[in-house]
Amino acid sequence: xxxxxxxxxxxxxxxxxxxxxxxxxxxxxxxxxxxxxxxxxxxxxxxxxxxxxxxxxxxxxxxxxxxxxxxxxxxxxxxxxxxxxxxxxxxxxxxxxxxxxxxxxxxxxxxxxxxxxxxxxxxxxxxxx
Numbered sequence: 001x002x003x004x005x006x007x008x009x010x011x012x013x014x015x016x017x018x019x020x021x022x023x024x025x026x027x028x029x030x031x032x033x034x035x036x037x038x039x040x041x042x043x044x045x046x047x048x049x050x051x052x053x054x055x056x057x058x059x060x061x062x063x064x065x066x067x068x069x070x071x072x073x074x075x076x077x078x079x080x081x082x083x084x085x086x087x088x089x090x091x092x093x094x095x096x097x098x099x100x101x102x103x104x105x106x107x108x109x110x111x112x113x114x115x116x117x118x119x120x121x122x123x124x125x126x127x128x129x
Contacts, residue, residue, distance in 0.1 A: 009048035066108030
C-alpha cells in the first residue's frame with residue numbers, strides 16, 4: 001500500500017480522569033492535559049499510517065510541534081484528526097488537530113518515520129547488549 005498526502009483519519013476520545021492535568025501531574029485542574037492531547041494526536045496518526053502499511057511495518061513518532069489552545073473538561077468528547085501533509089521516503093509529516101465540537105482545542109504538526117518492526121527491535125536489542 002502507499003501513503004499519500006491528503007489521507008486523513010479522525011478518532012474520538014472521551015476525557016477521563018487519567019487524561020487530566022491533575023492526574024498526570026502537568027497541572028492541578030481536571031481538564032485534558034497537554035501530554036494526553038499529544039498522545040491522542042500521535043495515536044490517531046499511528047492508526048492512519050498503520051491502515052496503509054504492509055505487514056511487518058509500523059511507524060514511530062519523531063517530532064511533535066503543537067499548540068494547546070483551549071481547556072477541555074472531564075467527560076468531554078474530543079475529535080482528533082490527522083492528515084498526511086508530506087511523504088519523504090520513510091518520513092511522514094502530518095497536520096494534527098483536536099476539537100471539542102466546534103471548538104479548536106489543539107493544532108500542530110507531527111512527524112513519524114516508517115520502520116521495519118523486526119529490524120527496529122533488533123537494533124534496540126543490539127544497543128542494550
